[in-house]
Amino acid sequence: MTAISGRFAGKRAVVTGASSGIGRATVTRLAAEGARVGLIARGREGLEALAAEIGPEAALALPADCADEASISAAIDRAAGVFGGLDIVISNAGIELLGQDDRVDRLDLAVWQRLMRNNLDGQFLTCKHGIRHLLANGGGAVVCLGSNCGYLGMATNEPAYSASKGGVFAMMRVMAIDYAREGIRVNMVVPGFIDTPMNAPVMRDADELRYWSDQIPIGRAGSAEECAAAILWLASDEASYCVGTALVVDGGQASI
Template identity: 40%
Template sequence: MPGRLENKVALITGAGSGIGLEASFLFAREGCKVVCADINGKAGVAAVERITSAYPSSAKFVKVDVGKEADVAAAVAFAEREFGALHIVFNNAGIMHSADDNAETTEETVWDLTMQINVKGVWWGCKHALPALRRAGGGSVINTASFVAVRGAATPQLAYTTSKGAVLAMTRELAVIHARENIRFNALCPGPIRTPLLMDFLNTEDKKQRRLVHVPMGRFGEAIEQANAALFLASDESSFITGTDFVVDGGLTAAYVTPEGETMTKCPHVNFSGV
């Protein structure tokens, strides 16, 4: 039985870990040729080795700093050169800076770096992929945003939240512009996920609980759960879906407050600002 991405070629940024790693393996399992792009060469090579040990000749690595436009353009060219076409782009790479906080304390260097990678990096991924997707007769672009693109975060992270709101708005605009070209754009909006990126940011038990108290399912999501959502958006099963904020968040954005959260917000020593 053919895979859900049979005869497709995908470029996935941030493929060395977390959601990008799980998506790369899953896409290959479904018959896709995958270009694994990451700034971390060791992690990217390891990702390709993991994939090709199960699905030979299905993945290649390219080192990419998405904060540099030339790197992003080169990755698109690499995908077409190595696999003959490009049908799927998963602009997944991003950062969450440990010094990111509120409007008064977040430094300008942190703000600028976050925008460079999380916003410009996605823009360049879309910009340079478009000609290749046209040559392929259409395709799917998935941009990783976040639940904080539609809700404020309980833990201050102003630059990150702002960047993900920009990704969501950008995705909607591009979806409308290119809808008649058979090129779809959707924003994947994960809830709190157990990835190194988030766990490094939520570096105390208090910070973790401040996040989890808002999740009706009461747990962090897993990277593979986001990868499964990305697979759906990449596949022809979602052929009439474009311009969405595809939220995969354990019910977080559906809830005003969970029963546990109602109890904890009454504790005078705990500040749950952002509920």
């Protein structure tokens, strides 16, 4: 993926779920294009290693749980304090519980609640505390991560994950309207089937991989970098007229 030199020069960002997959690709490219980035995820070690790789002038490791209000608000406040404000919030962290999420007649309330807490509460709290700083800044950009399961219902046996992502989609559309006149653009990237640690069991199993790839017009899984490219575009000034957009990055799957 080619970095566009200086596109984010002077911009200050936070990215949740920064240590893995799409979040990792996003922080790497934001930093390469000139931004200073607060890296938020739960595991301290992975974050510190990534921050060291990117370099202390561009990356700040902020271990936090997005679903815990005190934890995520402190991490975002720290990024804004160190950077002198915030321009960009990438609300990316999420989990999928394959094998536990199940048809509703078999679905444990605890599994449902864990998915809602991480995926929906987590994005609500990230946006809540990130947008406080964007308002103080006089504007900025928010990009949430949804999923094509969130409005196509294509992930059979994953009602809880799909409902959590459907919730993010609805919240994103309302936030987009609520903040449009205050210079804050809220948008969403909607990935399809992407080769990240979240899908590692499928990527390792040749039959499963063929089954999923056959359902995608382009015939393969997407990469974290292909999602990051879409996230960066929506966060950049080039997307200045995009408000409430759900940008699908799925190799054509949603068009079938």
